[in-house]
Amino acid sequence: MKTLLLLAKGFETMEFSVFVDVMGWARNDYGYDVPVVTCGFQKEVVSSFNIPILVDKTIEEVDVNDYDALAIPGGFEEYGFYEEAYDERFLNLIREFDKKDKIIATICVAALPVGKSGVLKGRKATTYHLRDAYRQKQLKEFGVDVVNEPIVVDKNVITSYCPETASGVAFLLLEKLTSTEQMDIVKKAMGF
Structure with missing residues (x-):
């Protein structure tokens, strides 16, 4: 049950690390087969707050058939998140995962490239809700039925x-x- 963790530059480290940690605990402590493969446009992706991360694969090396899920952390506009998150190669990867009914898990503004890809048109979703909900308004512009709840499936x-x-x-x-x-x-082992 392999997950592709897709990183656009300016991704938020907290939103990235949670996928690595949860799946890591599951694999390391319980032997669950849930590997995570990191991916970006280059081998080194610089996160928000300028933390460089070396990824396993570049976007050109990805075969959607090798994965069961796509995970995307959100990021900061000031660090260039939308430059890569709105790139057609990023959006096409999202479309490919959706076409094959594979799980797409996003945190915060990572819902915006999924919205821009067209995958969420006419569907329910949410995104960053504070600061006058301007990111939710952006998501709505992609034809999304925006729900102001913490997690929407x-x-x-x-x-x-x-x-x-x-x-x-x-x-x-x-x-x-x-x-x-x-x-x-x-979840219990991690203290949640």
Whole structure:
């Protein structure tokens, strides 16, 4: 049950690390087969707050058939997040995962490239809800039925509204990749 963790430059480290940690605990401590493969436009992706991360694969090396899920952390506009998140190659990867009904899990503004890809048109989703909900207004412009709730699931797509929801999204992804029972074991072990 392999997950592709897709990183646009300017991604938020807290929203990235939660997928690595939750799946890491599941693999390391319980032997659950939930590897995470990191991916970006270059081998080194610089996050918000200028933390460089070396990724496993570049976007050109990805075959959607090798993965069961796509996870995307949000990021900061000031650090160039939308330059890559709105790139046609990024959007096409999202479309490919959706076409094959694979899970797409996003945190915060990572819902915006999913919206821009057209995948969320006519579907329920959420995104960053504070500061006059301007990001939710942007999501609505993509034809999305915006729901102001912490985590929204519509078919195969999980969206959430801020960094606070990061662990909830990661546990939900783990549950969809394994089972409720296995997710609960990892969640309790991590103190949640």
